Amino acid sequence: MTFAKRSELQNRILWSLVALALLLLFNLFFTPHFFKIEIKEGHFYGNVIDILKNGAPIMLLAIGMTLVIATRGIDISVGSVVAISAGAVAILLGGDLAGNPKYPIVVAMGAALLVSTAAGMWNGMLVSRIGMQPIIATLILFVAGRGIAMVFTNAMVIWLYVKPFALLGQGYVFGLPFSIYIVAFVLIVTGLITRRTSLGLFIEAVGINPKAARLSGINSKNILFWVYTFSGLCAGIAGLIVCSTVMSADGNNAGNLYELDAILAVVLGGTSLNGGKFSLIGSMIGALIIQTLTTTIYAFNVPPEISQVVKALVVYAVCLMQSDEFRSRVAGLFGKKAVAT
Amino acid sequence: MTRRLRIDPRNLPILVTLGLFIVMFGLGSIAFTNFFSLQNFLNLFINNAYLIILGVGMTFVIISGGIDLSVGSMLALSTMVSASLVEKSHLSPLIVIPLVLLMGVAFGVFMGYLIQTFNIPPFIVTLAGLYLARGLCYVVSIDTIAFTDPFYRAVAGLRIPVFGENFVSPNAVIAIIIVIAGLFMSRFTKFGRTVFAIGGNEQSAVLMGLPVARTKISIYAFSGFCSALAGIVFTFFTLSGYALDGKGMELDAIATVVIGGTLLTGGAGNIFGTLLGVLVYGTIQVLIVFQGTLNSWWTRIVIGFLVFVFVLMQRIFETARASAAKKSTPAQSKKVSPAESTAP
Numbered sequence: 097m098t099f100a101k102r103s104e105l106q107n108r109i110l111w112s113l114v115a116l117a118l119l120l121l122f123n124l125f126f127t128p129h130f131f132k133i134e135i136k137e138g139h140f141y142g143n144v145i146d147i148l149k150n151g152a153p154i155m156l157l158a159i160g161m162t163l164v165i166a167t168r169g170i171d172i173s174v175g176s177v178v179a180i181s182a183g184a185v186a187i188l189l190g191g192d193l194a195g196n197p198k199y200p201i202v203v204a205m206g207a208a209l210l211v212s213t214a215a216g217m218w219n220g221m222l223v224s225r226i227g228m229q230p231i232i233a234t235l236i237l238f239v240a241g242r243g244i245a246m247v248f249t250n251a252m253v254i255w256l257y258v259k260p261f262a263l264l265g266q267g268y269v270f271g272l273p274f275s276i277y278i279v280a281f282v283l284i285v286t287g288l289i290t291r292r293t294s295l296g297l298f299i300e301a302v303g304i305n306p307k308a309a310r311l312s313g314i315n316s317k318n319i320l321f322w323v324y325t326f327s328g329l330c331a332g333i334a335g336l337i338v339c340s341t342v343m344s345a346d347g348n349n350a351g352n353l354y355e356l357d358a359i360l361a362v363v364l365g366g367t368s369l370n371g372g373k374f375s376l377i378g379s380m381i382g383a384l385i386i387q388t389l390t391t392t393i394y395a396f397n398v399p400p401e402i403s404q405v406v407k408a409l410v411v412y413a414v415c416l417m418q419s420d421e422f423r424s425r426v427a428g429l430f431g432k433k434a435v436a437t
Numbered sequence: 438m439t440r441r442l443r444i445d446p447r448n449l450p451i452l453v454t455l456g457l458f459i460v461m462f463g464l465g466s467i468a469f470t471n472f473f474s475l476q477n478f479l480n481l482f483i484n485n486a487y488l489i490i491l492g493v494g495m496t497f498v499i500i501s502g503g504i505d506l507s508v509g510s511m512l513a514l515s516t517m518v519s520a521s522l523v524e525k526s527h528l529s530p531l532i533v534i535p536l537v538l539l540m541g542v543a544f545g546v547f548m549g550y551l552i553q554t555f556n557i558p559p560f561i562v563t564l565a566g567l568y569l570a571r572g573l574c575y576v577v578s579i580d581t582i583a584f585t586d587p588f589y590r591a592v593a594g595l596r597i598p599v600f601g602e603n604f605v606s607p608n609a610v611i612a613i614i615i616v617i618a619g620l621f622m623s624r625f626t627k628f629g630r631t632v633f634a635i636g637g638n639e640q641s642a643v644l645m646g647l648p649v650a651r652t653k654i655s656i657y658a659f660s661g662f663c664s665a666l667a668g669i670v671f672t673f674f675t676l677s678g679y680a681l682d683g684k685g686m687e688l689d690a691i692a693t694v695v696i697g698g699t700l701l702t703g704g705a706g707n708i709f710g711t712l713l714g715v716l717v718y719g720t721i722q723v724l725i726v727f728q729g730t731l732n733s734w735w736t737r738i739v740i741g742f743l744v745f746v747f748v749l750m751q752r753i754f755e756t757a758r759a760s761a762a763k764k765s766t767p768a769q770s771k772k773v774s775p776a777e778s779t780a781p
Contacts, residue, residue: 222745239689239740240740402575412562415551
């Protein structure tokens with residue numbers, strides 16, 4: 097054959113692109129004005145822009161989560177870390193009605209990011225140094241994190257009136273939502289660091305076989321530690337955007353269910369839960385699929401809570417597709433034809 | 438020759454938990470008047486009956502090396518379905534309760550089947566189960582449904598006297614029955630021994646000819662049954678069905694199991710320990726209520742911290758045992774069980 101065989105990862109990304117295309121096609125026919133983009137006051141408006149804008153937090157979480165899952169880990173604390181970050185920035189800006197921040201915005205945002213990075217470091221330490229299973233290690237913050245956020249905010253919803261802070265989640269630059277630029281920046285930096293240096297290879301090596309990675313001279317423990325730390329930082333940035341979008345911090349609901357969305361985005365994007373090869377672009381496509389799905393569900397006036405059912409079913413479908421047992425069974429149904437794969 | 442008191446190392450975690458409970462209850466009794474009473478002790482059972490039931494199901498899952506994150510949502514779904522069928526469809530509770538229990542079992546079988554047959558990690562299957570059940574709650578109803586049915590009101594109001602003026606509720610009795618049944622199943626049945634064998638080393642369990650596939654599905658079915666039963670107990674407790682019931686309760690259940698000394702890597706655990714874990718959990722809550730100034734969210738933080746301490750303790754025990762095993766039997770390789778395979 098003349099053309100090179102596609103890798104399994106590329107195959108999976110192709111499938112997720114097909115899924116996204118199908119979803120968009122469905123909307124083209126059944127949702128009126130889905131692709132309509134208007135220009136109001138110099139900004140672009142429309143469903144497609146909304147998908148990018150509202151998908152920003154999940155995309156950020158998915159970037160961090162991709163690296164964690166590539167090491168054969170999982171971080172289920174990201175939703176709680178989003179709440180912590182939102183709570184921290186809200187408490188530091190203060191609910192002053194006149195809109196005067198208690199501390200300078202940069203300081204408040206920096207502190208929130210610092211707290212979330214520390215949360216990530218805590219996860220990283222438990223996984224890499226103490227050797228806990230990632231699900232249990234991050235479970236601790238998943239439970240306690242929301243408690244910490246509630247203690248930060250004194251179990252109240254804090255409303256913010258600091259105008260400049262709204263730029264993060266609601267602002268527009270060159271006609272596009274500001275949050276898109278943040279995602280693009282984090283994505284490009286992460287992509288460069290993992291693909292232009294050997295770091296990405298190391299992360300994949302740890303995910304494929306931690307012992308072999310260690311024996312070949314990779315400091316697996318440090319890789320694990322920094323991967324979780326980075327996931328915490330991403331969750332922190334997502335928390336700032338979430339807080340800025342609604343200009344309030346609700347310790348109970350901010351970032352609720354985000355962990356599933358982020359994991360789903362990564363898995364849809366072709367990175368296997370068994371670790372190893374990862375694709376950041378794939379995860380972004382995954383996040384877009386989820387956000388498009390959510391927007392579609394909204395467009396059909398289905399209560400948003402019910403979208404959980406759809407998402408859960410999508411997770412099951414994706415897990416089944418990734419399962420060797422399932423594929424060999426399906427292959428068995430169609431006789432010899434599929435055995436070659 | 439003096440003989441030292443020997444403690445079976447397997448019982449050590451339970452003794453730690455028992456000690457923790459006694460210390461906490463003792464501290465409460467010293468710090469607050471009216472804290473030390475039999476009724477206050479019985480209240481721990483009354484107020485945490487649903488958690489005890491969830492914990493028993495979860496203990497089996499964790500001993501087998503798995504995890505079930507869907508229990509909190511399943512509890513909520515069970516309250517919603519009961520409330521909707523009793524109050525909106527006006528079915529008799531005697532039909533509704535078995536139906537709801539059956540639903541729990543079916544949900545567990547579904548998840549167990551996915552985990553066993555397609556080798557999908559338990560946490561991802563049950564995490565999706567968490568969202569599925571929670572979403573289905575909203576399909577049933579978005580609003581709270583209150584019970585007006587006389588049967589539910591009667592059970593909720595029933596008080597069973599113990600030792601004079603003290604009492605327990607039917608919920609507490611159900612919880613105790615489940616604990617005893619769980620203890621019996623884990624100690625004296627083939628099922629129980631197979632669960633321990635799977636958690637110890639699944640590959641060996643298969644090679645020994647144990648019915649691993651059937652048992653694994655049964656474990657999740659039992660956990661589903663327990664969640665549904667916990668939901669029914671919860672309706673007796675709150676007399677309502679609400680889609681947000683039991684939010685985060687899966688973590689409480691896992692926390693109590695861990696505090697009760699069950700190894701998260703599977704293979705070792707004790708139902709009685711889980712009961713003690715729930716009592717510790719309940720005591721923390723009561724202490725925070727008695728203390729008065731602390732936000733109730735502190736319970737979450739303290740529980741998170743306790744889980745951390747206990748998992749840390751388990752790691753230390755494991756490393757100690759592993760190094761001891763290395764000395765006695767060289768080159769003993771252990772097959773990675775599904776739950777462990779998520780660990781790097």
